[in-house]
Amino acid sequence: MHRQLPRFRGGTVAVALSGGKDSSVALRLAHRYFDRRPTVRLVAVTVDEGIAGYRPGTVEAARTLAGSLQVEHRVVRVQDAVGTTIDREATDRDAPPCSYCGVWRRQLLNRAAREEGADVLVLGFNLDDLAQTVLMNLVRGDLDRLARMAPHRVRQPGLIPRVAPLADVPEREVYLYARLAGLPFDHAECPYAGRALRNRFREVVWDLEEAQPGTRQSLLTTHARLVDLLLREEGSGAPARCRACGEPSSGELCRACEFLASRPASTEAPEVP
Ligand code: SF4
Secondary structure: OOOOOOOOOOEEEEEEOOOOHHHHHHHHHHHHHHOOOOOEEEEEEEEEOOOOOOHHHHHHHHHHHHHHHOOEEEEEEHHHHHOOOHHHHHHHOOOOHHHHHHHHHHHHHHHHHHHOOOOEEEOOOOHHHHHHHHHHHHHHOOHHHHHHOOOOOOOEOOEOOEEOOOOOOOHHHHHHHHHHOOOOOOOOOOOOHHHOOHHHHHHHHHHHHHHOOOHHHHHHHHHHHHHHHHHHHHOOOOOEEOOOOOOEEOOOOOHHHHHHHOOOOOOOOOOOO
């Protein structure tokens, strides 16, 4: 935490809290780190995507943890903000649910953090998550997304800077910490997780790590060096604004609004905000 926020003396810190092990550990660490600083306000934000049989349990776990730490807790529902749910979209669309679910969640987290006046948004990404994401973006040749990945070193307009204090911690160690600390996290797996492309990358990164220990850390080092080069070449790469919702966007429409606009013709499309 200290390495990514070296000069943070006071303000509001939002923590993305899903109720799973990673974000629960991130909240617990943020709470321990900032607990004795009266100048820092901590607020946990949970996005409820509307996934029956999965999200209600994790929201409850998030509520329990935030309550036990006496941290303010805000729940944002995709249904309220976007006018639909992931369950409904998964029925209507062929695309893997993670493709739009992740986009909406990131946008709602950013918006909620901004509304809370947050100076920074803490994410629970661990070493495995980030190594997979780096590899996915490299394989896609998506330098823009590589440059936008957390942890952020440069403030971009409209985007609350994100930090990832577990970036160096393997997933197994995060799990171990969560268990040893007795955190009330939820073990459930999202029913759509099996359709995510990320699963392939998880296996690849794991195989590579076994064959060549240190692969995950090397991917993160590569990412950091690429970001250095990109920042030098293109500046902060500050995003434009989506013409529909005003959120940061690399195109005319942000991906969240693109997904809304691309709902199948047979379904009643919620209005693009
Ligand atoms: S696994 Fe995919 S659909 Fe499920 S909560 Fe995560 S991003 Fe959303």
